[in-house]
Amino acid sequence: MSTPSYTNKMKKAVQMLFFRRHRQPGVKGWELKRSLGRDYMKVIQILNNRLRDIGMKVKTVYEDQTNREKPTREQLEKARFFVTVSDPSAIDTLSGWRVDDIAALTAAVAYINSKQGKAPRKEVEKLLKEKLPNWRVEKTLNMYIRRGYLDEDEDKILFLGWRSRAEIDQKLLSTLLLKQPTE
């Protein structure tokens, strides 16, 4: 299937997806279309097959924050494409994060997700304060917002940020949380 033309396009796609071009990582669908042509999704599909062998995949995050089985052309063009690690068990370390920080992020993401994607900051803070000191809660939440894991609006409502949607399997997160045995 990967003819010389597609091989060249795939190389171009690799450059676009791996090397950051904007402030945020990832590439928009319309950018891929402009560089790779109308059949850019076919190129992404071929690339995905290749990446799977080395434990990576191309992740598509749609603008309206939903998972789509059959996206339209317009939705794909507006979506952002990232390369992510497909098998989390292959990661040895959690990039030098503190255990507290990861635990708080897990709690915040799972809580916001259970509240249909948005929750007042005060509620999330109250939840985190059960286990973290007050000063640390605010600092930690601000850090997640800066890194793109969370997003906040002018009414102090927290949402899941672009990075959470790209990196965290939310369904699995809730399932695993509920399955975890309590001490």
Added chain:
Amino acid sequence: MSRRKKIGREYLLRILSLCLSVSKKGVDPFEVEVKKILNSISRYLSEWELPEDFKLDIETLSQLSSIVELQARWIKNLSSSLYVDPLLIELKIKMLSSEQLKTVFAKCWHPIVEMQQLVPKRVKEAIDYWNLLPPTEERWPKLEDQKINGVDQTTFEELKKQGLIAEATFEDSIKEMWEKLKSKGDEVSFWEFIRSDSYEEAAKRAYLTSFLVTYGYATMKIDSLKEQVYLIPFKEQQRKTNRRQGVSIPLSIAKTELNKVREA
């Protein structure tokens, strides 16, 4: 205005506020009893005469329709496999240790993969830039060495006289303007607000006003039909967010414009 009309208006405003709060905070949209509210709204319909009343009525209906849409989405989510009871999740989070939460996260985290690379073209650009960059001595000429005969203490008054420190800090000036704006009412004409006897003072007021809006102490409302600009002060400073993109509104404060306002 009749008592019934007044009650009706207050009712609509209350419903509007409820709808907005429900859609913003993500609480259960079924807390809004749409059918009951629609019945009540229809009872007040015969009272409305002024366009403002009809506008309020339409706005309330529009917000109610958004609530119905939210209710539909809420049911869809409840029936999907993604739904988990928030209370259950909250309870579980409280019961699990940090280490257990970390283990869960590690199993569903797919970090973004990125690479950095320096290409020969970029290296060449950097070398060219470096070669063309003048030495710092040329770019930032040294200040002449000044002889220091002795160190002495000075006062704030002396520094103010010499113009080394300002009478008030910039932040103080903005806050002073904010207080003035709040004291003028809920909606103040921009031109009225910056009006002054001297052009310099008016320009200074306009300059500070621009920061009032930028820093979230007030907002602007533009009436294109009347060609009027209004300032609406906030009771508390609004935090900036990255969800909404700010819009720059250029306003010319030419002397002729200010004279017109002064003469009006």
